[in-house]
Amino acid sequence: MRKLAAVIAILLILPGPAGAAVGCDLNDPDRDVARLFPESTGYKTDYISIKSRGGEPLLRRVEQRLGDKFQGLYETSDVPYTVYSIIKGKELIGYIHGVNQKGVYGGIQVFLALESDGRIRLLYFQKLTSRHAKDLRAAEFEQQFKGLDLKDFSSYDVVAGRAPEGSRLATIKNPAPAAEKDFRAALRGVKKNLILMDEFFFRKAK
Protein backbone atom coordinates (compact mmCIF):
# COMPACT_ATOMS: atom_id res chain seq x y z
CA MET A 1 0.00 0.00 0.00
CA ARG A 2 2.83 2.34 0.91
CA LYS A 3 4.50 1.57 -2.39
CA LEU A 4 1.34 2.31 -4.32
CA ALA A 5 0.93 5.59 -2.47
CA ALA A 6 4.55 6.44 -3.20
CA VAL A 7 4.12 5.79 -6.90
CA ILE A 8 0.95 7.88 -7.10
CA ALA A 9 2.69 10.63 -5.17
CA ILE A 10 5.69 10.63 -7.43
CA LEU A 11 3.55 10.75 -10.56
CA LEU A 12 2.04 13.93 -9.19
CA ILE A 13 5.18 15.38 -7.66
CA LEU A 14 7.78 14.72 -10.31
CA PRO A 15 8.08 16.83 -13.41
CA GLY A 16 6.51 16.76 -16.77
CA PRO A 17 8.76 17.03 -19.81
CA ALA A 18 10.77 20.19 -20.21
CA GLY A 19 10.20 22.08 -23.42
CA ALA A 20 11.39 24.94 -25.56
CA ALA A 21 9.61 28.29 -25.92
CA VAL A 22 5.92 28.06 -25.09
CA GLY A 23 3.56 28.34 -28.03
CA CYS A 24 -0.18 28.81 -28.03
CA ASP A 25 -2.11 25.61 -28.65
CA LEU A 26 -5.81 24.93 -28.46
CA ASN A 27 -6.58 23.15 -25.18
CA ASP A 28 -8.67 20.53 -26.93
CA PRO A 29 -8.12 20.80 -30.70
CA ASP A 30 -10.71 18.17 -31.69
CA ARG A 31 -13.47 19.84 -29.71
CA ASP A 32 -12.39 23.43 -30.45
CA VAL A 33 -12.05 22.89 -34.22
CA ALA A 34 -15.52 21.32 -34.33
CA ARG A 35 -16.91 24.27 -32.37
CA LEU A 36 -15.22 27.00 -34.43
CA PHE A 37 -15.73 25.28 -37.81
CA PRO A 38 -18.78 23.00 -37.42
CA GLU A 39 -18.70 22.08 -41.12
CA SER A 40 -15.07 20.88 -40.99
CA THR A 41 -14.14 17.25 -41.55
CA GLY A 42 -10.56 17.46 -40.33
CA TYR A 43 -7.56 19.64 -39.65
CA LYS A 44 -3.81 19.71 -40.09
CA THR A 45 -1.42 21.16 -37.51
CA ASP A 46 1.73 23.10 -38.41
CA TYR A 47 4.29 24.54 -36.01
CA ILE A 48 5.92 27.65 -37.44
CA SER A 49 8.36 30.09 -35.90
CA ILE A 50 9.67 33.43 -37.13
CA LYS A 51 13.14 31.94 -36.76
CA SER A 52 12.35 29.09 -39.13
CA ARG A 53 10.54 31.28 -41.68
CA GLY A 54 12.89 34.22 -42.05
CA GLY A 55 14.73 34.91 -38.80
CA GLU A 56 15.75 38.41 -37.84
CA PRO A 57 14.65 40.17 -41.09
CA LEU A 58 11.15 38.67 -40.73
CA LEU A 59 11.02 39.66 -37.05
CA ARG A 60 11.90 43.24 -38.00
CA ARG A 61 9.23 43.25 -40.72
CA VAL A 62 6.57 41.89 -38.35
CA GLU A 63 7.51 44.52 -35.76
CA GLN A 64 7.38 47.25 -38.39
CA ARG A 65 3.94 46.14 -39.57
CA LEU A 66 2.76 45.84 -35.97
CA GLY A 67 4.09 49.29 -35.15
CA ASP A 68 5.65 48.02 -31.95
CA LYS A 69 8.66 46.01 -30.81
CA PHE A 70 8.26 42.43 -29.63
CA GLN A 71 8.52 42.74 -25.88
CA GLY A 72 9.55 40.95 -22.75
CA LEU A 73 11.30 37.70 -22.19
CA TYR A 74 8.91 35.61 -24.19
CA GLU A 75 7.92 37.42 -27.40
CA THR A 76 10.91 36.01 -29.24
CA SER A 77 11.59 34.72 -32.74
CA ASP A 78 11.76 31.08 -31.60
CA VAL A 79 8.19 30.98 -30.25
CA PRO A 80 6.46 28.11 -32.08
CA TYR A 81 3.14 29.32 -33.50
CA THR A 82 0.60 26.54 -33.90
CA VAL A 83 -1.53 26.91 -37.02
CA TYR A 84 -4.50 24.61 -37.54
CA SER A 85 -5.48 24.38 -41.22
CA ILE A 86 -9.14 23.42 -41.37
CA ILE A 87 -10.33 21.01 -44.01
CA LYS A 88 -13.74 20.09 -45.35
CA GLY A 89 -13.40 17.05 -47.55
CA LYS A 90 -10.37 17.99 -49.63
CA GLU A 91 -11.00 21.71 -49.48
CA LEU A 92 -9.16 24.10 -47.18
CA ILE A 93 -11.85 26.22 -45.53
CA GLY A 94 -9.90 28.21 -42.97
CA TYR A 95 -7.33 28.46 -40.22
CA ILE A 96 -7.19 28.69 -36.45
CA HIS A 97 -4.20 30.44 -34.97
CA GLY A 98 -3.43 31.68 -31.47
CA VAL A 99 -0.84 34.02 -30.02
CA ASN A 100 0.19 34.82 -26.46
CA GLN A 101 -0.18 38.44 -25.51
CA LYS A 102 0.89 40.04 -22.28
CA GLY A 103 -2.04 41.31 -20.23
CA VAL A 104 -2.14 43.21 -16.95
CA TYR A 105 -2.48 40.10 -14.76
CA GLY A 106 -1.29 37.33 -17.05
CA GLY A 107 -0.95 35.97 -20.54
CA ILE A 108 -3.89 36.44 -22.89
CA GLN A 109 -4.29 33.68 -25.46
CA VAL A 110 -5.78 35.35 -28.53
CA PHE A 111 -7.17 32.82 -30.99
CA LEU A 112 -8.59 33.72 -34.38
CA ALA A 113 -10.69 31.45 -36.55
CA LEU A 114 -9.98 32.76 -40.04
CA GLU A 115 -11.71 32.16 -43.34
CA SER A 116 -9.42 30.89 -46.08
CA ASP A 117 -9.09 34.47 -47.43
CA GLY A 118 -7.91 35.82 -44.06
CA ARG A 119 -11.15 37.37 -42.77
CA ILE A 120 -11.94 36.80 -39.12
CA ARG A 121 -14.70 34.31 -38.55
CA LEU A 122 -14.43 34.42 -34.77
CA LEU A 123 -12.22 35.86 -32.06
CA TYR A 124 -11.72 33.62 -29.05
CA PHE A 125 -9.76 34.40 -25.87
CA GLN A 126 -8.79 30.95 -24.69
CA LYS A 127 -7.27 32.39 -21.52
CA LEU A 128 -7.63 35.86 -20.10
CA THR A 129 -6.85 36.86 -16.53
CA SER A 130 -8.40 40.21 -15.72
CA ARG A 131 -10.79 41.68 -13.22
CA HIS A 132 -13.04 42.23 -16.24
CA ALA A 133 -12.35 39.00 -18.10
CA LYS A 134 -16.07 38.22 -18.26
CA ASP A 135 -16.79 41.35 -20.30
CA LEU A 136 -13.89 40.84 -22.67
CA ARG A 137 -14.76 37.18 -23.21
CA ALA A 138 -18.43 37.94 -23.79
CA ALA A 139 -19.78 36.67 -27.10
CA GLU A 140 -21.17 40.14 -27.96
CA PHE A 141 -17.68 41.63 -27.76
CA GLU A 142 -15.95 38.81 -29.63
CA GLN A 143 -18.59 38.83 -32.38
CA GLN A 144 -17.71 42.41 -33.33
CA PHE A 145 -14.52 41.18 -34.94
CA LYS A 146 -16.36 38.96 -37.41
CA GLY A 147 -15.51 39.86 -41.01
CA LEU A 148 -12.52 42.08 -40.15
CA ASP A 149 -9.17 41.39 -41.76
CA LEU A 150 -5.62 42.69 -41.68
CA LYS A 151 -6.54 45.74 -43.79
CA ASP A 152 -8.86 46.91 -41.01
CA PHE A 153 -6.04 46.62 -38.49
CA SER A 154 -3.21 48.03 -40.63
CA SER A 155 -3.80 51.60 -39.49
CA TYR A 156 -4.52 50.67 -35.87
CA ASP A 157 -1.86 52.13 -33.55
CA VAL A 158 -1.14 49.40 -31.00
CA VAL A 159 0.98 51.68 -28.81
CA ALA A 160 -1.54 54.51 -28.49
CA GLY A 161 -4.49 52.14 -28.82
CA ARG A 162 -6.10 54.33 -31.51
CA ALA A 163 -7.97 53.42 -34.65
CA PRO A 164 -8.55 56.04 -37.38
CA GLU A 165 -11.88 57.87 -37.15
CA GLY A 166 -14.54 56.27 -39.29
CA SER A 167 -12.69 52.96 -39.61
CA ARG A 168 -14.50 49.73 -38.79
CA LEU A 169 -12.14 49.17 -35.92
CA ALA A 170 -13.07 52.52 -34.36
CA THR A 171 -16.59 51.20 -33.87
CA ILE A 172 -15.37 48.48 -31.53
CA LYS A 173 -15.73 49.84 -28.03
CA ASN A 174 -14.05 48.62 -24.88
CA PRO A 175 -16.75 46.69 -22.96
CA ALA A 176 -14.90 47.32 -19.67
CA PRO A 177 -13.38 50.83 -19.59
CA ALA A 178 -11.63 49.97 -16.31
CA ALA A 179 -9.70 47.28 -18.19
CA GLU A 180 -8.38 49.59 -20.91
CA LYS A 181 -4.89 48.03 -20.81
CA ASP A 182 -6.27 44.54 -21.31
CA PHE A 183 -8.54 45.80 -24.12
CA ARG A 184 -5.55 47.32 -25.91
CA ALA A 185 -3.48 44.19 -25.27
CA ALA A 186 -6.25 42.10 -26.82
CA LEU A 187 -6.31 44.29 -29.94
CA ARG A 188 -2.53 44.16 -30.17
CA GLY A 189 -2.78 40.36 -29.97
CA VAL A 190 -5.35 40.30 -32.78
CA LYS A 191 -3.19 42.50 -35.00
CA LYS A 192 -0.08 40.44 -34.27
CA ASN A 193 -2.02 37.27 -35.01
CA LEU A 194 -3.22 38.62 -38.39
CA ILE A 195 0.26 39.84 -39.38
CA LEU A 196 1.85 36.51 -38.55
CA MET A 197 -0.81 34.62 -40.53
CA ASP A 198 -0.24 36.99 -43.44
CA GLU A 199 3.51 36.36 -43.31
CA PHE A 200 3.17 32.61 -42.87
CA PHE A 201 0.34 31.90 -45.34
CA PHE A 202 -1.58 34.64 -47.15
CA ARG A 203 1.33 36.72 -48.43
CA LYS A 204 2.92 33.62 -49.90
CA ALA A 205 -0.33 32.67 -51.62
CA LYS A 206 -0.71 36.10 -53.29
Add this chain to the structure above:
Amino acid sequence: MKIYLIAYKNLLRKKTRTVLTVLGIALSSWVLASLLGFNKGYEGALNHDIDNMGFQVLLTAKGCPYEAATLMLKGGTGLRYLKESMVQGVAEDHDVAAVTPMLMQAIFDPNKGESGGMSGYLGVDPATFPQSKGFLEFKKGGWFKDPDAREAVMGYEAAELEQRDTGDKLLIPEKNVEITVVGILKRTGTQDDGTIFLPFRTVQEVFGRKGLLTGMGITVRKDADIDKFTERLYDLPDVQVVSMAQVKSTIMSLLSSAKVMVFSIALIAIIIAMVGVINTILMSVFERFQELGILKSMGAMPSDVFKLVWAETMFLCLAGSSLGVLLALGLARTTELLVRRLLPYAPNGGLVQIDWRLAVGTVAAVTGAGLISGLYPAWRAARVRPLDSIRNEAE
Protein backbone atom coordinates in the same frame (compact mmCIF):
# COMPACT_ATOMS: atom_id res chain seq x y z
CA MET B 1 44.24 -10.87 -46.20
CA LYS B 2 43.27 -12.47 -49.53
CA ILE B 3 40.66 -14.65 -47.81
CA TYR B 4 38.91 -11.54 -46.49
CA LEU B 5 38.93 -9.94 -49.93
CA ILE B 6 37.43 -13.07 -51.50
CA ALA B 7 34.83 -13.24 -48.71
CA TYR B 8 33.91 -9.60 -49.34
CA LYS B 9 33.60 -10.20 -53.09
CA ASN B 10 31.48 -13.29 -52.48
CA LEU B 11 28.98 -11.22 -50.55
CA LEU B 12 28.76 -8.74 -53.42
CA ARG B 13 27.78 -11.51 -55.82
CA LYS B 14 24.28 -11.64 -54.32
CA LYS B 15 23.75 -8.02 -53.44
CA THR B 16 20.02 -8.15 -52.62
CA ARG B 17 20.41 -11.11 -50.28
CA THR B 18 23.38 -9.49 -48.57
CA VAL B 19 21.57 -6.17 -48.13
CA LEU B 20 18.46 -7.86 -46.70
CA THR B 21 20.52 -9.88 -44.24
CA VAL B 22 22.47 -6.79 -43.17
CA LEU B 23 19.18 -4.93 -42.68
CA GLY B 24 17.81 -7.75 -40.52
CA ILE B 25 20.89 -7.64 -38.31
CA ALA B 26 20.77 -3.82 -38.26
CA LEU B 27 17.19 -3.81 -36.99
CA SER B 28 18.04 -6.23 -34.19
CA SER B 29 21.10 -4.21 -33.25
CA TRP B 30 19.05 -1.01 -33.29
CA VAL B 31 16.52 -2.51 -30.88
CA LEU B 32 19.28 -3.86 -28.63
CA ALA B 33 21.31 -0.61 -28.55
CA SER B 34 18.17 1.48 -27.93
CA LEU B 35 17.06 -0.79 -25.09
CA LEU B 36 20.46 -0.80 -23.45
CA GLY B 37 20.59 2.99 -23.90
CA PHE B 38 17.14 3.31 -22.34
CA ASN B 39 18.19 1.10 -19.43
CA LYS B 40 21.10 3.44 -18.75
CA GLY B 41 19.34 6.72 -19.51
CA TYR B 42 16.14 6.11 -17.53
CA GLU B 43 17.93 5.37 -14.27
CA GLY B 44 20.22 8.38 -14.69
CA ALA B 45 17.29 10.69 -15.48
CA LEU B 46 15.28 9.35 -12.53
CA ASN B 47 18.22 9.90 -10.17
CA HIS B 48 18.60 13.43 -11.48
CA ASP B 49 14.90 14.20 -10.97
CA ILE B 50 14.88 12.79 -7.45
CA ASP B 51 18.07 14.64 -6.52
CA ASN B 52 16.48 17.83 -7.81
CA MET B 53 13.56 17.42 -5.45
CA GLY B 54 15.88 19.06 -2.97
CA PHE B 55 14.83 16.88 -0.04
CA GLN B 56 14.89 13.14 0.60
CA VAL B 57 11.61 12.69 2.45
CA LEU B 58 8.21 14.24 1.84
CA LEU B 59 5.71 14.21 4.67
CA THR B 60 2.05 14.73 3.80
CA ALA B 61 -1.28 14.17 5.49
CA LYS B 62 -2.46 10.57 5.30
CA GLY B 63 -4.06 9.82 1.99
CA CYS B 64 -2.51 12.89 0.51
CA PRO B 65 -1.25 11.28 -2.68
CA TYR B 66 -4.88 10.62 -3.50
CA GLU B 67 -5.83 14.05 -2.30
CA ALA B 68 -3.27 15.52 -4.65
CA ALA B 69 -5.45 14.31 -7.49
CA THR B 70 -8.40 15.91 -5.73
CA LEU B 71 -6.44 19.14 -5.60
CA MET B 72 -6.28 19.19 -9.35
CA LEU B 73 -9.88 18.14 -9.86
CA LYS B 74 -11.63 20.04 -7.12
CA GLY B 75 -9.34 22.94 -6.36
CA GLY B 76 -8.26 21.77 -2.96
CA THR B 77 -11.72 21.40 -1.48
CA GLY B 78 -11.05 17.79 -0.53
CA LEU B 79 -7.49 18.25 0.70
CA ARG B 80 -6.21 16.98 3.98
CA TYR B 81 -3.79 19.03 5.97
CA LEU B 82 -0.97 18.72 8.47
CA LYS B 83 -0.79 21.07 11.41
CA GLU B 84 1.99 23.61 11.05
CA SER B 85 2.95 22.92 14.66
CA MET B 86 4.29 19.51 13.56
CA VAL B 87 7.21 21.17 11.79
CA GLN B 88 9.00 21.93 15.03
CA GLY B 89 8.65 18.34 16.28
CA VAL B 90 10.04 16.87 13.05
CA ALA B 91 12.89 19.40 12.95
CA GLU B 92 14.03 18.27 16.41
CA ASP B 93 14.71 14.69 15.22
CA HIS B 94 18.46 13.99 15.33
CA ASP B 95 18.47 12.70 11.73
CA VAL B 96 16.93 15.86 10.31
CA ALA B 97 19.12 18.54 8.76
CA ALA B 98 16.29 20.83 7.65
CA VAL B 99 12.52 20.93 7.27
CA THR B 100 10.67 23.13 4.84
CA PRO B 101 6.90 23.55 5.17
CA MET B 102 4.72 23.69 2.06
CA LEU B 103 1.11 24.53 1.39
CA MET B 104 -0.34 23.84 -2.01
CA GLN B 105 -3.63 25.38 -3.06
CA ALA B 106 -5.51 25.45 -6.32
CA ILE B 107 -8.42 27.49 -7.43
CA PHE B 108 -10.88 27.36 -10.30
CA ASP B 109 -10.27 30.00 -12.94
CA PRO B 110 -13.41 30.42 -15.06
CA ASN B 111 -11.43 32.32 -17.69
CA LYS B 112 -9.15 29.46 -18.65
CA GLY B 113 -10.26 27.56 -21.72
CA GLU B 114 -13.84 27.04 -22.84
CA SER B 115 -15.13 25.85 -19.50
CA GLY B 116 -12.55 27.04 -17.00
CA GLY B 117 -9.44 25.44 -15.53
CA MET B 118 -7.37 25.23 -12.39
CA SER B 119 -4.62 27.55 -11.22
CA GLY B 120 -2.24 26.19 -8.60
CA TYR B 121 0.04 27.92 -6.11
CA LEU B 122 2.74 26.44 -3.91
CA GLY B 123 3.30 28.22 -0.63
CA VAL B 124 6.89 27.83 0.59
CA ASP B 125 8.94 29.15 3.46
CA PRO B 126 11.39 31.83 2.26
CA ALA B 127 13.69 31.00 5.18
CA THR B 128 14.16 27.29 4.40
CA PHE B 129 12.91 26.45 0.91
CA PRO B 130 15.69 28.24 -1.06
CA GLN B 131 18.32 26.27 0.90
CA SER B 132 16.67 22.93 0.19
CA LYS B 133 16.56 23.83 -3.51
CA GLY B 134 20.02 25.29 -3.74
CA PHE B 135 20.30 24.32 -7.40
CA LEU B 136 17.58 26.78 -8.45
CA GLU B 137 18.93 29.80 -10.28
CA PHE B 138 17.17 33.00 -11.20
CA LYS B 139 16.76 34.39 -14.68
CA LYS B 140 15.60 37.63 -13.13
CA GLY B 141 14.99 38.85 -9.58
CA GLY B 142 15.22 36.66 -6.49
CA TRP B 143 13.31 35.00 -3.65
CA PHE B 144 10.76 36.89 -1.59
CA LYS B 145 12.15 37.66 1.86
CA ASP B 146 9.02 38.28 3.88
CA PRO B 147 6.89 35.22 4.80
CA ASP B 148 3.75 37.39 4.55
CA ALA B 149 4.67 39.20 1.34
CA ARG B 150 2.17 39.43 -1.49
CA GLU B 151 4.94 38.36 -3.83
CA ALA B 152 5.59 35.46 -6.17
CA VAL B 153 8.48 33.63 -7.75
CA MET B 154 7.59 31.89 -10.99
CA GLY B 155 9.10 28.86 -12.67
CA TYR B 156 10.24 29.69 -16.18
CA GLU B 157 7.40 27.95 -17.98
CA ALA B 158 4.75 29.37 -15.65
CA ALA B 159 6.17 32.85 -16.30
CA GLU B 160 6.31 32.19 -20.02
CA LEU B 161 2.70 31.02 -20.10
CA GLU B 162 1.56 34.02 -18.08
CA GLN B 163 3.96 36.36 -19.93
CA ARG B 164 5.20 37.69 -16.60
CA ASP B 165 8.35 39.66 -15.91
CA THR B 166 9.61 40.86 -12.55
CA GLY B 167 7.48 43.72 -11.28
CA ASP B 168 4.39 42.44 -13.14
CA LYS B 169 1.21 41.57 -11.28
CA LEU B 170 -0.61 38.27 -10.92
CA LEU B 171 -4.26 38.04 -9.98
CA ILE B 172 -5.47 35.07 -7.93
CA PRO B 173 -8.86 34.31 -9.51
CA GLU B 174 -11.95 34.38 -7.30
CA LYS B 175 -9.89 35.79 -4.40
CA ASN B 176 -9.16 38.99 -6.36
CA VAL B 177 -5.77 39.23 -4.70
CA GLU B 178 -2.91 40.93 -6.53
CA ILE B 179 0.56 39.45 -6.24
CA THR B 180 3.78 41.04 -7.50
CA VAL B 181 6.27 38.87 -9.36
CA VAL B 182 9.71 39.33 -7.77
CA GLY B 183 11.63 36.51 -9.39
CA ILE B 184 11.69 34.27 -12.43
CA LEU B 185 13.62 31.03 -12.23
CA LYS B 186 15.82 29.64 -14.96
CA ARG B 187 14.67 26.43 -16.59
CA THR B 188 15.44 23.37 -14.46
CA GLY B 189 13.71 20.62 -16.42
CA THR B 190 11.74 19.77 -13.25
CA GLN B 191 8.26 20.41 -11.90
CA ASP B 192 9.54 23.74 -10.60
CA ASP B 193 9.41 25.15 -14.15
CA GLY B 194 5.62 25.18 -14.07
CA THR B 195 5.19 26.29 -10.45
CA ILE B 196 4.11 29.61 -8.99
CA PHE B 197 5.76 29.97 -5.56
CA LEU B 198 4.27 32.22 -2.93
CA PRO B 199 5.27 32.68 0.74
CA PHE B 200 3.36 29.98 2.60
CA ARG B 201 1.88 32.39 5.12
CA THR B 202 0.46 34.41 2.24
CA VAL B 203 -1.15 31.26 0.84
CA GLN B 204 -2.49 30.41 4.31
CA GLU B 205 -4.01 33.86 4.60
CA VAL B 206 -5.39 34.22 1.07
CA PHE B 207 -6.95 30.74 1.05
CA GLY B 208 -8.03 30.78 4.69
CA ARG B 209 -5.78 27.90 5.80
CA LYS B 210 -4.04 29.43 8.79
CA GLY B 211 -1.83 26.98 10.71
CA LEU B 212 -2.17 24.31 8.02
CA LEU B 213 0.22 22.71 5.55
CA THR B 214 -0.16 20.14 2.79
CA GLY B 215 3.34 18.79 3.27
CA MET B 216 6.85 19.28 4.45
CA GLY B 217 10.09 18.50 2.69
CA ILE B 218 12.70 16.95 4.94
CA THR B 219 16.42 17.02 4.26
CA VAL B 220 18.10 14.30 6.32
CA ARG B 221 21.65 14.31 7.61
CA LYS B 222 24.23 12.54 5.46
CA ASP B 223 24.87 9.77 8.00
CA ALA B 224 21.17 9.19 8.71
CA ASP B 225 19.46 5.84 8.27
CA ILE B 226 16.52 6.91 6.09
CA ASP B 227 14.57 3.67 6.58
CA LYS B 228 14.66 3.97 10.37
CA PHE B 229 13.85 7.65 10.15
CA THR B 230 10.80 7.10 7.94
CA GLU B 231 9.59 4.40 10.33
CA ARG B 232 9.84 6.95 13.16
CA LEU B 233 7.84 9.44 11.13
CA TYR B 234 5.01 6.92 10.85
CA ASP B 235 4.62 7.23 14.62
CA LEU B 236 3.20 10.68 13.97
CA PRO B 237 -0.58 10.68 13.72
CA ASP B 238 -2.20 10.57 10.26
CA VAL B 239 0.84 11.14 8.12
CA GLN B 240 1.97 9.71 4.82
CA VAL B 241 5.73 9.43 4.37
CA VAL B 242 7.18 9.39 0.91
CA SER B 243 10.86 8.59 0.86
CA MET B 244 12.50 9.46 -2.42
CA ALA B 245 14.74 6.39 -2.16
CA GLN B 246 11.63 4.24 -1.74
CA VAL B 247 9.96 5.95 -4.67
CA LYS B 248 13.01 5.36 -6.82
CA SER B 249 13.25 1.68 -5.93
CA THR B 250 9.50 1.24 -6.51
CA ILE B 251 9.66 2.83 -9.93
CA MET B 252 12.76 0.83 -10.84
CA SER B 253 11.17 -2.44 -9.67
CA LEU B 254 8.00 -1.68 -11.65
CA LEU B 255 10.16 -0.89 -14.61
CA SER B 256 12.31 -3.99 -14.24
CA SER B 257 9.43 -6.36 -15.09
CA ALA B 258 8.71 -4.29 -18.19
CA LYS B 259 12.41 -4.37 -19.00
CA VAL B 260 12.50 -8.19 -18.79
CA MET B 261 9.69 -8.34 -21.34
CA VAL B 262 11.33 -5.85 -23.64
CA PHE B 263 14.72 -7.55 -23.42
CA SER B 264 13.02 -10.86 -24.23
CA ILE B 265 11.63 -9.25 -27.37
CA ALA B 266 15.11 -7.95 -28.22
CA LEU B 267 16.53 -11.41 -27.68
CA ILE B 268 13.93 -12.91 -30.00
CA ALA B 269 14.77 -10.25 -32.61
CA ILE B 270 18.46 -11.18 -32.35
CA ILE B 271 17.69 -14.92 -32.61
CA ILE B 272 15.59 -14.26 -35.73
CA ALA B 273 18.43 -12.21 -37.21
CA MET B 274 20.91 -14.98 -36.44
CA VAL B 275 18.68 -17.60 -38.05
CA GLY B 276 18.66 -15.27 -41.06
CA VAL B 277 22.46 -15.24 -41.00
CA ILE B 278 22.63 -19.05 -40.85
CA ASN B 279 20.13 -19.28 -43.71
CA THR B 280 21.99 -16.78 -45.88
CA ILE B 281 25.43 -18.31 -45.38
CA LEU B 282 24.19 -21.89 -45.63
CA MET B 283 22.39 -21.09 -48.88
CA SER B 284 25.54 -19.46 -50.17
CA VAL B 285 27.55 -22.58 -49.22
CA PHE B 286 25.13 -24.90 -51.04
CA GLU B 287 25.14 -22.68 -54.11
CA ARG B 288 28.94 -22.74 -54.20
CA PHE B 289 29.23 -26.47 -53.56
CA GLN B 290 31.22 -27.14 -56.73
CA GLU B 291 33.26 -23.96 -56.36
CA LEU B 292 34.32 -25.00 -52.87
CA GLY B 293 35.18 -28.48 -54.15
CA ILE B 294 37.39 -26.97 -56.84
CA LEU B 295 39.05 -24.73 -54.27
CA LYS B 296 39.89 -27.77 -52.18
CA SER B 297 41.12 -29.77 -55.21
CA MET B 298 43.46 -26.86 -55.93
CA GLY B 299 45.00 -27.26 -52.50
CA ALA B 300 42.83 -25.22 -50.15
CA MET B 301 42.78 -26.70 -46.66
CA PRO B 302 39.46 -27.20 -44.74
CA SER B 303 40.61 -24.44 -42.37
CA ASP B 304 40.98 -22.03 -45.33
CA VAL B 305 37.43 -22.74 -46.50
CA PHE B 306 36.18 -22.43 -42.91
CA LYS B 307 37.87 -19.07 -42.55
CA LEU B 308 36.48 -17.87 -45.87
CA VAL B 309 32.87 -18.66 -44.96
CA TRP B 310 33.28 -17.42 -41.41
CA ALA B 311 34.74 -14.15 -42.68
CA GLU B 312 31.60 -13.66 -44.78
CA THR B 313 29.52 -14.07 -41.62
CA MET B 314 31.73 -11.62 -39.79
CA PHE B 315 31.36 -8.98 -42.54
CA LEU B 316 27.58 -9.34 -42.55
CA CYS B 317 27.36 -9.02 -38.78
CA LEU B 318 29.84 -6.14 -38.52
CA ALA B 319 28.04 -4.18 -41.24
CA GLY B 320 24.59 -4.93 -39.80
CA SER B 321 25.45 -4.19 -36.18
CA SER B 322 27.31 -0.97 -37.07
CA LEU B 323 24.37 0.22 -39.15
CA GLY B 324 22.02 -0.69 -36.29
CA VAL B 325 24.06 1.28 -33.76
CA LEU B 326 24.16 4.27 -36.10
CA LEU B 327 20.39 4.04 -36.45
CA ALA B 328 20.03 3.87 -32.67
CA LEU B 329 22.26 6.93 -32.26
CA GLY B 330 20.52 8.88 -35.01
CA LEU B 331 17.02 8.02 -33.85
CA ALA B 332 17.66 8.20 -30.09
CA ARG B 333 15.52 11.34 -29.72
CA THR B 334 12.67 9.78 -31.73
CA THR B 335 12.88 6.63 -29.59
CA GLU B 336 12.79 8.86 -26.52
CA LEU B 337 9.64 10.62 -27.72
CA LEU B 338 7.99 7.26 -28.33
CA VAL B 339 9.01 5.98 -24.89
CA ARG B 340 7.66 9.14 -23.26
CA ARG B 341 4.31 8.60 -24.95
CA LEU B 342 4.16 4.98 -23.81
CA LEU B 343 5.31 5.30 -20.21
CA PRO B 344 2.95 6.66 -17.57
CA TYR B 345 5.87 8.41 -15.92
CA ALA B 346 9.10 9.37 -17.64
CA PRO B 347 11.72 11.51 -15.90
CA ASN B 348 13.28 14.54 -17.55
CA GLY B 349 16.59 14.48 -19.35
CA GLY B 350 17.87 12.03 -21.93
CA LEU B 351 15.95 8.78 -21.56
CA VAL B 352 18.06 6.98 -24.16
CA GLN B 353 21.77 7.38 -23.48
CA ILE B 354 24.03 5.64 -25.98
CA ASP B 355 27.73 6.26 -25.40
CA TRP B 356 30.71 4.78 -27.24
CA ARG B 357 31.06 1.89 -24.79
CA LEU B 358 27.48 0.84 -25.31
CA ALA B 359 27.87 1.22 -29.09
CA VAL B 360 31.04 -0.90 -29.18
CA GLY B 361 29.47 -3.43 -26.80
CA THR B 362 26.41 -3.82 -29.03
CA VAL B 363 28.53 -4.30 -32.17
CA ALA B 364 30.71 -6.85 -30.31
CA ALA B 365 27.71 -8.76 -28.89
CA VAL B 366 25.85 -8.96 -32.20
CA THR B 367 28.98 -9.85 -34.16
CA GLY B 368 29.88 -12.47 -31.54
CA ALA B 369 26.42 -14.02 -31.75
CA GLY B 370 26.64 -13.91 -35.53
CA LEU B 371 30.00 -15.66 -35.55
CA ILE B 372 28.57 -18.42 -33.38
CA SER B 373 25.69 -18.75 -35.86
CA GLY B 374 28.21 -18.91 -38.70
CA LEU B 375 30.04 -21.90 -37.19
CA TYR B 376 27.72 -24.51 -38.68
CA PRO B 377 27.68 -23.18 -42.28
CA ALA B 378 31.48 -22.72 -42.12
CA TRP B 379 31.90 -26.26 -40.82
CA ARG B 380 29.66 -27.61 -43.61
CA ALA B 381 31.71 -25.74 -46.18
CA ALA B 382 34.97 -27.02 -44.73
CA ARG B 383 33.70 -30.61 -45.02
CA VAL B 384 32.93 -30.42 -48.75
CA ARG B 385 34.80 -33.14 -50.59
CA PRO B 386 36.18 -32.39 -54.05
CA LEU B 387 34.96 -35.70 -55.44
CA ASP B 388 31.43 -35.17 -54.13
CA SER B 389 31.25 -31.74 -55.71
CA ILE B 390 32.48 -33.09 -59.11
CA ARG B 391 30.00 -35.97 -58.92
CA ASN B 392 27.28 -33.52 -58.10
CA GLU B 393 28.18 -31.51 -61.20
CA ALA B 394 28.08 -34.69 -63.39
CA GLU B 395 24.61 -35.53 -62.08
